[in-house]
Structure formats: C-alpha cells, structure tokens
Amino acid sequence: MEDIRIRRFSTLRIIEHWFHAIVFSVLVITGLTQKFYYLDISEYIIFHLGGIDYLRLIHRYTGLVFALMTFVHIFVALFGILSGRWGVTMKIEPKDFRDLIQNIKYYLGMEQYPAPCDRYSYRQKFEYWGVLTSAFIMIGTGLMLWFPIFFTRFLPGEFIPASQVMHANQGIVVFVIIALWHVYNSIFNPNIFPIDKTIFTGYISRERMLYEHPIELARMEGKELEEILREQRDLQYERILEES
Amino acid sequence: MGRAMTVTILTFLISLLSVFSSEGLEDVEKKKVGDCLQCHGRPGIIKRFENGETIEAYVDIERLRRSAHKGLRCIDCHSDFSEERHPVSRFRSKEQFKIRMALICRRCHKCEEIKNASIHLNLTREESGGRPHPCTNCHGSHAVREVSRRTYGNEEQYCLNCHGHPLSLSFRNSETITFRIDLSELQTSVHRRLSCSDCHFGFSESQHPRRNFRGRREFSIANSETCRRCHFDKYSNTLESIHYTLLSQGNLNAPVCTDCHGFHSIQRLGKERILIARRCQKCHEGIYSIYANSVHGKALIDENNQDVPVCIDCHTAHNIKDPLTLDYREHIPDLCSNCHSNKVIMSKYGLSTDVVKTYLQSFHGVTLNLYRKQREEFGKPARLIAVCTDCHGTHNIISTRTIEPAFLKANLIKRCQQCHKDAPPRFSDSWLSHYKPSLSKAPLIFLIEWIYNIFTPILIGGILLQIFLHVWRYAVNR
Numbered sequence: 254m255e256d257i258r259i260r261r262f263s264t265l266r267i268i269e270h271w272f273h274a275i276v277f278s279v280l281v282i283t284g285l286t287q288k289f290y291y292l293d294i295s296e297y298i299i300f301h302l303g304g305i306d307y308l309r310l311i312h313r314y315t316g317l318v319f320a321l322m323t324f325v326h327i328f329v330a331l332f333g334i335l336s337g338r339w340g341v342t343m344k345i346e347p348k349d350f351r352d353l354i355q356n357i358k359y360y361l362g363m364e365q366y367p368a369p370c371d372r373y374s375y376r377q378k379f380e381y382w383g384v385l386t387s388a389f390i391m392i393g394t395g396l397m398l399w400f401p402i403f404f405t406r407f408l409p410g411e412f413i414p415a416s417q418v419m420h421a422n423q424g425i426v427v428f429v430i431i432a433l434w435h436v437y438n439s440i441f442n443p444n445i446f447p448i449d450k451t452i453f454t455g456y457i458s459r460e461r462m463l464y465e466h467p468i469e470l471a472r473m474e475g476k477e478l479e480e481i482l483r484e485q486r487d488l489q490y491e492r493i494l495e496e497s
Numbered sequence: 498m499g500r501a502m503t504v505t506i507l508t509f510l511i512s513l514l515s516v517f518s519s520e521g522l523e524d525v526e527k528k529k530v531g532d533c534l535q536c537h538g539r540p541g542i543i544k545r546f547e548n549g550e551t552i553e554a555y556v557d558i559e560r561l562r563r564s565a566h567k568g569l570r571c572i573d574c575h576s577d578f579s580e581e582r583h584p585v586s587r588f589r590s591k592e593q594f595k596i597r598m599a600l601i602c603r604r605c606h607k608c609e610e611i612k613n614a615s616i617h618l619n620l621t622r623e624e625s626g627g628r629p630h631p632c633t634n635c636h637g638s639h640a641v642r643e644v645s646r647r648t649y650g651n652e653e654q655y656c657l658n659c660h661g662h663p664l665s666l667s668f669r670n671s672e673t674i675t676f677r678i679d680l681s682e683l684q685t686s687v688h689r690r691l692s693c694s695d696c697h698f699g700f701s702e703s704q705h706p707r708r709n710f711r712g713r714r715e716f717s718i719a720n721s722e723t724c725r726r727c728h729f730d731k732y733s734n735t736l737e738s739i740h741y742t743l744l745s746q747g748n749l750n751a752p753v754c755t756d757c758h759g760f761h762s763i764q765r766l767g768k769e770r771i772l773i774a775r776r777c778q779k780c781h782e783g784i785y786s787i788y789a790n791s792v793h794g795k796a797l798i799d800e801n802n803q804d805v806p807v808c809i810d811c812h813t814a815h816n817i818k819d820p821l822t823l824d825y826r827e828h829i830p831d832l833c834s835n836c837h838s839n840k841v842i843m844s845k846y847g848l849s850t851d852v853v854k855t856y857l858q859s860f861h862g863v864t865l866n867l868y869r870k871q872r873e874e875f876g877k878p879a880r881l882i883a884v885c886t887d888c889h890g891t892h893n894i895i896s897t898r899t900i901e902p903a904f905l906k907a908n909l910i911k912r913c914q915q916c917h918k919d920a921p922p923r924f925s926d927s928w929l930s931h932y933k934p935s936l937s938k939a940p941l942i943f944l945i946e947w948i949y950n951i952f953t954p955i956l957i958g959g960i961l962l963q964i965f966l967h968v969w970r971y972a973v974n975r
Binding site for chain 2: 287290299300304305306359360362402405406408409410411413415417423426429433434437442443444
C-alpha cells in the first residue's frame with residue numbers, strides 16, 4: 254500500500270520549478286543587497302559580483318528571464334485549460350476560505366479533522382496567487398526603474414520613486430512568502446521533513462495523497478470521498494496503535 | 498653733638514678725595530679732546546641746516562669714554578678743526594651732513610676692509626649705485642662701537658639698525674625689492690616673541706651670508722622654506738596640495754606659505770572669515786566673484802555671516818586637492834554635509850538637515866558610496882554619478898527660496914539632461930527634491946509606503962501564526 258507512487262507533476266513542471274528556484278534566488282540575492290545596501294553582507298556580495306553596475310545588470314537581465322518565464326507559464330496554463338488537458342485547479346473558491354477556517358479550528362482543537370483538499374490546498378493556492386500577482390507588480394515596477402526616461406514620457410515623474418518603493422516592498426513580500434511559507438511547507442513542515450521531493454521526482458506516495466489531497470485521490474481512483482477519508486482515518490488509527 | 502661733627506668732617510673728606518681722583522682722569526683726556534668739550538660738553542649747542550633741520554652738537558663725555566675710539570683726539574676725525582681753527586660749514590640737510598661726516602670713517606676704514614664683512618656688501622653696492630648709507634646710521638658717531646649684540650638690547654634692535662632703513666635688494670635678473678622692516682609691524686604679529694634669526698636661520702651678528710637669487714619670486718619661495726622648521730605638519734600637508742604640485746612642476750606663481758600668510762606682519766587667520774576668502778581672491782579672482790554672488794558669498798560679504806563656508810572649508814587650507822579629480826568629486830557630499838547635516842547651524846536658517854541623508858539614500862547617493870568603496874578597496878574604475886554640485890552648482894550656489902518654482906523645475910530638468918540626455922520634462926519629478934514622502938509632498942509614495950508598512954507585518958504575522966498552530970497541532974497529536 255505504501256509503495257504506490259502517483260505521478261503528480263510532469264517533467265515540464267519539474268524543469269519550470271528548477272528554473273524558478275534559480276532565477277528567484279538570483280533575483281532575491283541581487284535585489285535584497287540593493288535594498289539593504291548598507292549591510293556588510295550586501296557590500297560583500299556587491300563587491301564579489303564585480304561591483305554595483307554588474308550586480309544591477311545581473312538583476313535586470315535575470316528579471317527579464319523571470320518575466321519571460323512568467324508569461325510562458327501563463328500561456329501554458331491558459332493553453333492547458335482551454336485545450337482541456339487539465340482543469341482549473343488553481344482557481345480560488347469559497348471552499349478555500351471554509352477550509353482555512355476549518356483548519357484553524359482543527360489546530361485549536363475545535364474540529365476533529367483538518368479540511369480535505371483537492372489537487373491544491375488553500376495554502377498552495379495562496380502561495381501561487383501571492384507569487385503570481387507579485388510577479389506582475391515586480392515586472393511592471395522593475396521595467397519603470399530600468400527605463401525611467403521612456404516611462405516618464407507618458408507617466409508622471411512621481412511614478413518612478415513610487416515604483417522604487419513598491420518594487421522594494423513587494424520584493425520583501427514575495428521573499429517572505431517564499432522564505433517563510435514555501436520553505437516551511439516543503440521543508441520544515443514536520444509531516445514531510447526533511448524535504449518534499451515531489452517537485453523534483455514528479456511522484457508522490459499514495460499515503461501522502463490520502464492525507465493531503467484526498468479529494469483528488471478519490472477522483473483519480475473513482476471512489477467516494479467518504480471512502481478515502483475512512484481509509485485515511487483507519488491508517489492514522491493504526492499508526493497510533495503501532496507507536497503506542 | 499660731637500658725633501654729628503665727626504660725620505660732617507668725614508663726608509667732606511670723602512667728597513674732596515673723589516674730586517681729586519676725577520680731576521686726575523680729566524687731565525689725561527684734556528690732552529686728547531683739547532678744549533673742545535668746554536663748549537661741546539655742554540648740552541644746548543644746536544647746528545642748523547639750510548632746510549631748517551637741526552642737530553645737537555653735544556658730545557657726551559661718558560659715551561665717548563666707552564667708545565671704540567676712546568684713544569683718539571677730536572681733531573683726529575674732525576681734522577679741519579684745531580684749537581685755533583673752527584671753520585663754519587654749511588650743509589643742505591641733516592642727511593647731507595651725515596653723509597659728509599661718514600666720509601671721515603673711510604680715511605681709516607678703507608673700502609676693501611669694509612667689504613670683507615658680508616653685511617656691508619649690499620650697502621656698498623647701493624652706495625656705488627648712488628644711495629649712500631652713512632656708517633653712523635649703524636655704528637653711531639661719538640659713541641662708535643663694534644656692532645654686536647652687546648651693543649643692542651636684543652636681536653631685533655641689532656638687525657633693525659640696518660633693516661629699519663629702506664634697503665633694496667637686487668637680483669640676477671635685475672629685479673629689485675626695496676623693503677624697510679617696521680618694528681611696530683613685527684610687534685603686532687603672532688611671531689612677536691621670535692627673534693629675527695629664528696626665521697632667518699644662518700644670519701646672526703657674526704654671519705650675514707651673501708645669497709644669490711635669480712629673481713624676486715625665487716627669493717620669496719626660498720624664504721618661505723623657513724616656515725616648515727616650526728610648522729612641519731602644515732608643511733607636510735602642503736606637499737599633497739595642488740599648489741605644491743604646480744610649484745614642483747616649475748610654476749613659480751603657485752603660492753607658498755608667505756603668499757597667503759604674509760611674513761613680518763603675520764597674523765592669525767580665522768577671526769574674520771572674509772579675510773580667508775580674500776587671500777584666495779588674490780589669485781582666483783574669477784572664482785571669487787562667482788562665489789561673492791552665491792548664497793554663501795553674499796551672506797559672508799553683505800551680512801558678515803560667519804556660518805557660511807569660505808574657500809578653505811571645502812578646499813582645505815594646506816592640502817588643497819585638485820577639485821577636478823574623481824576622488825575629490827566623490828567626497829563632495831561629505832563637504833556639504835559638514836554644515837547641512839548640522840542641526841545647530843541649519844536651524845538658524847530654517848533649513849532641513851535631511852538633505853544629505855535623502856541624497857545618500859537615493860539612487861545616486863547609494864551608487865556614489867558603492868563606487869567610492871569599490872574604487873578605494875578594489876581599484877575598480879568608477880563612472881561619474883550626480884553629486885550635490887551637479888544640481889546646485891559649486892561656487893555659484895543660489896538659494897532655491899528666491900526662485901520661482903516653475904523656473905526651478907525648468908532649471909532642474911536641464912541639470913538632469915546633462916547625464917540623462919533624452920530625459921523628458923516630467924523626468925525631473927522623479928526626484929523628490931530632498932523631501933521625505935508625506936501627504937503634502939509625494940502623497941502617492943507616502944500612501945504606498947503606508948500600505949506596505951501595515952500589510953507586510955500582517956502577512957508575516959499571519960504566516961508565522963499559521964506555522965505555529967500547525968506545529969502545535971502536530972505536537973499535540975503525537
């Protein structure tokens with residue numbers, strides 16, 4: 254039973270994640286050093302990347318790659334949805350807010366079970382949309398900072414410092430989402446520690462599907478959700494018995 | 498009664514003795530000075546010259562006795578005169594009289610002998626050039642003595658005995674300088690406690706070396722070398738200055754110590770800051786006139802404002818760097834910040850002390866600081882980046898309060914366009930003119946900052962709370 258592995262991500266998604274991980278790291282390193290230029294570590298990074306001019310060039314062109322990847326992602330997603338290859342799995346629904354409330358109640362001991370999730374949990378959706386909207390803000394403001402002369406031809410001059418403030422603050426917001434939320438959920442979460450390998454291998458164990466994506470598993474196996482949840486709870490009960 | 502008598506008799510006897518002894522001495526002198534002193538030994542004989550000047554023909558026997566010529570008779574010098582003859586001579590002036598009288602000295606002290614003392618060299622040269630210096634000016638007449646420190650109370654008196662008279666010095670390139678040292682000038686200078694030879698080393702009562710300069714400027718430069726003997730710190734600073742660099746490249750017009758500080762009348766600078774600017778003005782007239790019309794210069798000149806910077810506040814006094822170097826340029830914000838970050842000074846004029854900080858936090862300021870460090874630590878070449886002076890000007894800084902905002906804006910975009918060639922007029926608005934964003938200035942930026950200041954902590958708090966609850970539930974379940 255535990256040996257069953259289910260394909261969760263295609264090779265394309267694995268490559269896309271690798272790209273994003275690298276590009277994002279470069280952007281964060283070269284971006285935060287510019288925001289916190291007065292720290293010793295920032296100076297160390299700036300000087301060892303060949304000076305502030307090179308650092309800015311690296312940041313801008315990596316940003317360009319990031320922008321391209323974002324647009325490719327959107328086109329692929331739209332193409333997949335329109336051609337019917339995959340469903341609209343990332344759409345935020347009222348259920349997600351109900352799930353959030355149920356989970357918080359569960360954490361506080363007011364509910365017996367956490368909310369059963371579909372392909373993506375509300376936490377993953379929050380992260381996805383948080384990063385995607387941030388990406389648009391970062392790309393837009395980043396371009397204004399890169400080409401201020403072009404943009405002030407038709408926009409007020411004040412938009413340039415406004416872009417700077419927004420770019421820096423939104424950068425920190427994305428960094429917080431990834432550094433705290435994403436890293437916790439895929440590395441430090443005690444359920445999956447030391448690391449969630451799904452995005453690297455493309456496979457997830459059926460047992461984890463049982464806990465984390467029971468609705469999707471039920472759909473895949475053509476079973477009722479109730480049946481899957483019963484299986485999940487039995488397994489949990491067995492575990493407790495084993496451990497005690 | 499008897500005791501009083503004894504005292505009177507004793508006093509009489511002692512006074513009688515002293516009369517005898519002095520009469521004995523005068524007997525010897527009478528042979529030498531003849532009967533001249535019968536008249537000339539009494540004060541009150543006046544000789545009047547044609548121009549109305551007078552001289553007292555009184556000879557002090559005591560001074561004569563102490564003189565180097567105490568073995569001579571009056572007629573040995575005044576050879577026209579004798580017990581029988583007393584010719585009446587007529588002189589135009591006291592000066593003519595002195596010159597004529599001084600010729601008497603040359604009868605014994607021949608020209609060749611006089612020239613042996615280097616101190617006389619210039620004097621004899623001037624004499625042959627038609628400007629005689631009577632010997633008596635320095636050596637005195639009847640009280641003639643060897644000129645030495647013993648004769649004069651201090652070195653100044655000794656030196657001024659000659660240099661207190663107008664003397665001229667000629668150079669190889671036939672330039673000359675005429676100077677007369679004024680004791681009162683010396684006494685009001687900061688060096689009033691020094692002796693002449695403290696600065697004019699190598700010169701003393703016994704030594705007066707003959708030096709040979711090409712011209713006036715070489716003479717001044719050589720003389721200024723003496724300052725370093727005490728002010729070595731300042732001297733070593735000047736070695737790093739652009740003035741010294743120019744001098745060492747052969748430009749003799751580059752200023753040396755004495756050009757700014759003066760020499761015998763040297764005064765402490767700094768009490769009156771306008772004087773400092775005026776010293777620089779001597780050579781930098783063009784820049785001074787620009788400065789005089791700037792907000793700083795006007796305040797200094799019109800209001801005698803002592804807060805405003807004068808030349809040396811930015812350029813320093815001694816190690817004046819070439820202001821056209823990158824190194825100087827990169828330190829300009831530091832120079833401005835010396836005053837413009839000083840709350841005490843700025844509050845007097847209602848100026849913000851944030852101007853330097855807002856610049857340093859701006860794109861230009863951050864880049865400048867990084868360029869500077871890159872260059873200093875890794876020797877990386879840096880590009881030019883806008884500093885204070887690129888927008889505000891250097892010597893011609895004017896107050897933005899006196900300019901129409903529209904005109905100011907038009908000016909500003911021109912400054913932007915110096916680097917950002919195609920910048921449209923609106924581009925200058927991207928600079929917030931040193932203002933911190935607020936509802937009245939740059940409300941858009943203020944609002945964005947405000948939103949993030951609320952949103953980001955809530956986001957972080959929410960995420961941390963969710964993580965904490967998750968971990969807590971996991972721990973409880975186990």
